[in-house]
Amino acid sequence: MLNRVRRVMIALVVSVLTCAGTLIALSLAASPASAAPSCVPPAVIKWIGVSEYECVIPAPEPSPGTTNPGGENPGSPQPTCDLPAAPAPTSLGDHVLEGPYCQGTRFCVTTDLVVPLALPDGEPPNEDSEARYRWCSSGGTYQLEESWWTGEEEPPSLLERALSAIGQINLATPTLNTSPTGRTLVSLDTWFWAAGASPSATGSAFDLVATATFSSMTVDPGDGSGTISCPLTTTRAAAESDCSHAYRRMSSGGTATVGGRPAYSASVRLVYDLSFTVGGNAIVVPGAPATLEAPLDSAAIRVDEVQSIVTDVD
Amino acid sequence: MxxxxxxxxxxxxxxxxxxxxxxxxxxxxxxxxxxxxxxxPSVDADGYTAEQREAIDRVDAFLAAAYGRGTQSIAETSKGLVTDEYRAELIKSNKAQIEDPGLKWLGPYSFTASEVEVGDDRASVTGCLDLTSMFLVPRGDKAAGPGSTNVGQVLPATYLFERSGDAWLLSGYDDGETSC
Structure with missing residues (x-):
């Protein structure tokens, strides 16, 4: 009877679980094979010693998922965990070799082999290699995340993979061309284009693909008049309508030289938006840069002034 | 004790x-x-009487039926161990949470009794159920791995029994109040 009373009390106290439990029951009923136990947040799994679990909403407590209190890193884009609030990995006993440490907002520990864990995939890289396991917690029980052999590099994090993939993107250095080439005249439209620039490029590392997609092209004519924005302009024909500038004064104060005379140093800047996929699915990589710039290129252009002298008037 | x-x-x-x-x-x-x-009354090495030991043994038998059942259903393994009413509850929950999702328990478990009360018709066994290395894994797996769900806890537990003829049948479960 006591058992029944307690069960009723639990049901009353966690009234929200009626809905959550229903959702879970429905989801379990509709789940494919091998669906892992789960609860609808904020409910978490509470294990029952008769081969069952319940979903309960834990009592409010300091969340490990918040950024460090006190605004120590107000500009930090990546939330971190509050290590003093890390649950003790007592369930893993003497197997814990390292941790708890933060991995994003979660607490993680590294252990050696715990029965009945499977050994890491693949052959150990050498005879001294040992199995290692990473367990992480969002404030409750530590759950197994990954395994590896010592003697091989630990699997890189998502951010590390993203940065590596970005490094594989080959945005060829565009060549800034002008027309007229090298020398132009005041008030004459001068065209600019970035030959060789790509609309997009990709790079990959492990299972992650980073894609750089053209976002903006800006040209600085070098005369101090400011930059001009252009669509991706890679040909002379396109430049005629899309990317031109008329200089208003001679380049006598320019920092570059053409033919031994002062010239302006014009430059082009290409910016690409970055996106990431794993297995074809778009993902967000916390901490990864949002944009990538192609290498800058510049061109010297001398601006002359043509003065006309009227010698005869009819 | x-x-x-x-x-x-x-x-x-x-x-x-x-x-x-x-x-x-x-x-x-x-x-x-x-x-x-x-x-x-004579007691065993752990200080339990034969009556108390019988109740503890029933806990062990039930835990084997629950956590040591491999790919069998709890409907098969709990016969003769649980009251009809409680067994219907267990079968329903285990089917929804373990069996239909294609899971099974894998790993060692142990129960250490700390308090045993035996009456004429009712008994209770309180103790600590160690499930620190117990996993829920896909039914076909022979070892746990990333993606398996680990209980990772020692649960304080009280198992309640009702007398049925000569045997104790599990009739309920409480979260134990002992410290584990």
């Missing part, structure tokens, strides 16, 4: 005295002190 050895020790000299008196013909119809036998 700590009082059991004390009580046992107090009975031994009494028995020795009685036996000595009988052997020496020191009196007619020597009688043991009244109540000596019932006050000192």
């Amino acid at each position: 700590s009082d059991r050895p004390v009580r046992w020790r107090s009975v031994v000299p009494t028995l020795l005295l009685a036996v000595t008196l009988a052997a020496c013909g020191g009196g007619d119809d020597p009688e043991l002190p009244e109540g000596a036998a019932s006050a000192a």
Whole structure:
């Protein structure tokens, strides 16, 4: 009877679980094979010693998922965990070799082999290699995340993979061309284009693909008049309508030289938006840069002034 | 539990005295002190009586049916161990949470009893259920791996029993209040 009373009390106290439990029951009923136990947040799994679990909403407590209190890193884009609030990995006993440490907002520990864990995939890289396991917690029980052999590099994090993939993107250095080439005249439209620039490029590392997609092209004519924005302009024909500038004064104060005379140093800047996929699915990589710039290129252009002298008037 | 050895020790000299008196013909119809036998039921190495041990054994049998059942359903393994009413609850929840999702329990478990109460029709066994290395894994797996769900806890647990004929049947479960 006591058992029944307690069960009723639990049901009353966690009234929200009626809905959550229903959702879970429905989801379990509709789940494919091998669906892992789960609860609808904020409910978490509470294990029952008769081969069952319940979903309960834990009592409010300091969340490990918040950024460090006190605004120590107000500009930090990546939330971190509050290590003093890390649950003790007592369930893993003497197997814990390292941790708890933060991995994003979660607490993680590294252990050696715990029965009945499977050994890491693949052959150990050498005879001294040992199995290692990473367990992480969002404030409750530590759950197994990954395994590896010592003697091989630990699997890189998502951010590390993203940065590596970005490094594989080959945005060829565009060549800034002008027309007229090298020398132009005041008030004459001068065209600019970035030959060789790509609309997009990709790079990959492990299972992650980073894609750089053209976002903006800006040209600085070098005369101090400011930059001009252009669509991706890679040909002379396109430049005629899309990317031109008329200089208003001679380049006598320019920092570059053409033919031994002062010239302006014009430059082009290409910016690409970055996106990431794993297995074809778009993902967000916390901490990864949002944009990538192609290498800058510049061109010297001398601006002359043509003065006309009227010698005869009819 | 700590009082059991004390009580046992107090009975031994009494028995020795009685036996000595009988052997020496020191009196007619020597009688043991009244109540000596019932006050000192025999206990096992852990200090439990046969009745208490029976209840503990029923917990062990149930845990084997629950956590050591491999790919069998709890409907198969819990026969004769659980009351009909509670068994219907267990079958329903285990089917929804374990069996239909294609999972099974994998890993070692152990139960350490700390308090056993045995009455005429009801009994309870309280203790710590160690599920620190117990995993829920896909039914076909032979070892746990990333993606498996680890219980990772020692649960304080109380198992409630009802007498049915000569046997105790599990009739309920409570979160134990002992510290594990």
